[in-house]
Amino acid sequence: MPNQLPNDARGPSLHQYRPHPDTIAISAGRPERRPDAPLNQPIVPASTYVGGDGTEWVGYGRYGNPGWSALEDAVGALEGGTALAFASGMAAAAAVFSSIPPDAVVVIPEHCYLGVASLAHEHAQRHGLTVRTVDITDTERVLAAADGARLIWLESPANPTMEVADLAAIAAGRPDGCLLLVDNTFATPILQQPIGLGSDIVLHSATKFLSGHSDALCGMLIFADGREELLEAAESARKLHGATPGVLEAYLVLRGIRTLSVRVRHAESTARTLAETLAEHPLVERVRYPGFGSMLAIELPDASAADTMINSLRLWVHATSLGGVESSLERRRRWPSELKSVPEGLVRMSVGLEHVDDLIADLRQALDLIT
Ligand SMILES: Cc1ncc(COP(=O)(O)O)c(C=O)c1O
Incomplete structure (x- = not known):
């Protein structure tokens, strides 16, 4: 059964x-x-x-x-x-x-x-x-x-x-x-x-x-x-x-x-807040959030801006996987085989279970380093 x-x-x-x-x-x-x-x-x-x-x-x-x-x-x-x-x-x-x-x-x-x-x-x-x-x-x-x-x-x-x-x-x-x-x-x-x-x-x-x-x-x-x-x-x-x-x-x-539902719902609520917050940032050209779930992607002006942000993060993990309790992200075009229709500055983000304020603070300090 x-x-x-x-x-x-x-x-x-x-x-x-x-x-x-x-x-x-x-x-x-x-x-x-x-x-x-x-x-x-x-x-x-x-x-x-x-x-x-x-x-x-x-x-x-x-x-x-x-x-x-x-x-x-x-x-x-x-x-x-x-x-x-x-x-x-x-x-x-x-x-x-x-x-x-x-x-x-x-x-x-x-x-x-x-x-x-x-x-x-x-x-x-x-x-x-x-x-x-x-x-x-x-x-x-x-x-x-x-x-x-x-x-x-x-x-x-x-x-x-x-x-x-x-x-x-x-x-x-x-x-x-x-x-x-x-x-x-x-x-x-x-x-x-x-x-x-x-x-x-x-x-x-x-x-x-x-x-x-x-x-x-x-x-x-x-x-x-x-x-x-x-x-x-x-x-x-x-x-x-x-x-x-x-x-x-x-x-x-x-x-x-056993914890899927609480993980998904908590991360979804954080992802929604992140999507709204990131949409306000002057360097973020586009936020791709489907309105549900804990995955989103942002578009920064180019590869160099995205790499600067990613390399300056302290809490978010730079990794190619997703769906873990820890928030992770990746610029997908770093892979030469990724489709050319994926923008160079697109950063895919998998939202985990850390406190939303800490995730936002980490992103803000890293975005501030983009010149
Ligand atoms: C949407 C999706 N489907 C399938 C796969 C392949 O899964 P696995 O890495 O477990 O082989 C991945 C891996 O990233 C994925 O993101």
Whole structure:
């Protein structure tokens, strides 16, 4: 049972009851309640299991682990589908690309996580995939590009440019046979549940907000009910490619999920204040904040101004990851492979849990050093 309510909260009247995501984050993915059972799913480090002949056995460490199952129950319940855990977000993405016909047409965002775009283009070069890139804010263009496509891949809000797609309109308007995948890494299931809006597959870099403490690599795919054939194909890809999560990582991500909702809501409130404050600063040419969540981006006049600010910060961490309890930021164009349409002076910011006044003070002193 993915949605584990406390036993005493169950009852006939609650049969169809779907708890709030805040509650699911706390209660799902736990061992059965019985005297002396651990409250948390213990780590089970096992490559080898004793052989059996029943239907419910794992078989081998690359096929399953109780720790993965607990994490999958929790994330599946949060997103409203059935989840599979992977070694990383990219391993999850690779499982999707390997599950669609090699010569299919795929629609991807003009701006999205660079690794995903590179993976799509690699499939195009090596296997004949047709990749169509679109501005995801233009629903009509997304739907026009989806003509004959097997998959629309959305990332909303998008990394690092923060565009937001109309998920429900795209889900409703896509042609028959065209799947919709939403990378929900930035929003998290606390703020957005794409399956409820009509998506078939949800992807997470669980490395980010789900784990939340910058200490684990993990990825998730979540499949809507009725998409069992996609789930089976992804599970088979995980087995065959060996893209399995570590047992410690699965434990850490599930532990992180227990505080997901308070982390996300607190960081969101700080991010909103930061977006408003930074918009007033004379050197900030543009603030990109989608109005929800704890990711934002600012545009400074050029690379040198952005680098001066970043190198002068004392509290904010200069890092390429995001979604941790510590606020971090990065000028994305420092990577030569980043798209040229991402402005040189764009700084992507991941807001953590420090006090908002300290985050603002640090930014102000660093912005003051730009000449
Ligand atoms: C939106 C998004 N999706 C997917 C990924 C890939 O995840 P991972 O680094 O866990 O492989 C990232 C990584 O930054 C990301 O930002």
